[in-house]
Amino acid sequence: MTASLAVSDPVGTHRVLEPVGALPQTARRLDTRRDLWPDEVRVRVERLNLDAASFRQLHDKHGGDGDAVRAEVLAIVAERGKMQNPVTGSGGMLIGTVEEVGPESTLGLVAGQRVATLVSLTLTPLVIEDGLSGWDGRSEQVPAAGYAILFGRSIAAALPEDLPSGLGLAVMDVCGAPALTRRVVDGYAQPVVAVVGGAGKSGSLSLAAARRAGASRTIGVVPHEGEAALLRAAGLADDVVVADARDPLALRDAVEAAGGPADVTVVCVDVPGCEPGAILATAPRGTVIFFSMATSFSAAALGAEGVAADVQMLIGNGYVPGHADYALDLVRSVAGVRRIFEDRL
């Protein structure tokens, strides 16, 4: 017992090959050995779900050439022992079946269970065994055969049996957004909430969470009329406005015209440059929650200071206790959210 504790740490540092002492998420290379430390779990992989910002970067880099995208994903995983896009720094998640549970694991999993891992692929030891032959390189959802390792302190959730697995995975991938939105909205009295990227997956869930948590008004911001129609049909926002979130004054003015500024602004679009507009669209003592992996820390910090904006800015933490159950509940009970997810699968 003492010996095993000495060689494995719940956060997975024992799997880091380089640099020594790093956490798995920041490591360059992980040890993907099949054998488990006593507190680990091995999962047989069925499907990867790449982070939207990561997939977009790969897609754009290769001009939409699916074979080239697939080759790069395979190269990254082979070299690093995990799927972490070297440009965006982001990963994604996976679903699979529990293959083996170490005797000291505390995750509560049993062999044969179908699960989604709720920790990022950026820190999950991963081996791909089928060359991703079932994937055309043109979508974020990647059928894959291979195995992945979960550490002692990790998160995995059983896939809901009442939802198709693609839908369940897509919901869990963004389940941190509605949970954190709920918590922040709870801290205000009847706030105005604007969600930038409101017609997307995390955006639609965040809008539904904001309304349920007592927002006095919800505003969905979308980039063009097609998305606006989708979001209006879903009925998730009191107002839907079209604006380019990368244009600070346009975003500020659009939210203001819809009943803003917002007390809570939630950024859910995976394009760079939305920080200044989100800050300007937010009222003094309001909060901006950044969920997009394309967010720049310095652009946000300096952007707020530069316009003397007294707003609280949160780095969207993908983990909030109970997040998966809460998001699944929203998808089951709010028809508009489910419609948006099904439209985007």
Place this chain on the structure above:
Amino acid sequence: MTASLAVSDPVGTHRVLEPVGALPQTARRLDTRRDLWPDEVRVRVERLNLDAASFRQLHDKHGGDGDAVRAEVLAIVAERGKMQNPVTGSGGMLIGTVEEVGPESTLGLVAGQRVATLVSLTLTPLVIEDGLSGWDGRSEQVPAAGYAILFGRSIAAALPEDLPSGLGLAVMDVCGAPALTRRVVDGYAQPVVAVVGGAGKSGSLSLAAARRAGASRTIGVVPHEGEAALLRAAGLADDVVVADARDPLALRDAVEAAGGPADVTVVCVDVPGCEPGAILATAPRGTVIFFSMATSFSAAALGAEGVAADVQMLIGNGYVPGHADYALDLVRSVAGVRRIFEDRL
């Protein structure tokens, strides 16, 4: 009046040359024309204070060659019309004397007043006229002759007459840190507060702010014994511990041994890679405030998720109303803070 409002925006977009529509902070190039729009102010520059992360990057890139550092700063300002380090994205601030005040300015400044600009150099139109001939390129404090422009919505504070100008500038440069620390500490009942980089300028102010705001215990984390001695002598922390903040488990264990985990962890060191350790050193439902411009958004977001850490993570906003007065008050009234600042000038 209508004509002038049509051509200048309080946030300064009228000075952006490219890309059109961007805010000055994210712009590649600013218009540095000497003539003022009606709501602007021109300041005669006396001294620049480069952001610590920016100066360190330049210093390291050129191996400590001061002439090369000076040449690069001049080239950046000439090309971009502002001092924004292209690698770190950060700038700094300046002091000078108000030269001309536009008739519609609402900043409350008068010609002849000595001021510090509290908005970043990354968004401040700047012209250097003396080739920085009075600077050896070896310190963050840069004597300079030239002019800078303040926009309608901007922040500048009169330099305190009871403090040397170098000290006043250094305090104002980091004055957002203690103000935000106070606000966050106020939100907890007698929290344990850890400040990573506690012997630095923003760190010492944050420790003093935390104690004054009711922290039950303050822990200063420093990288080596020399800094520990400095911080112990200053008497700002209940406990001083030596740990490499880039080593996640070392930081976690050091804070825990000193009475942690922390309810509030404040990161004030300008080196990359401190996110995972700060997260692991923080208790569930605690808050991490990142003030370092070396912070990586994705490392923080994925780092917290990856270890299932239910912590709130704040992007340190350099603007909190009253921040300059509060920081100056701490420097005047807490001898240990003043000693650390004087030691570091």
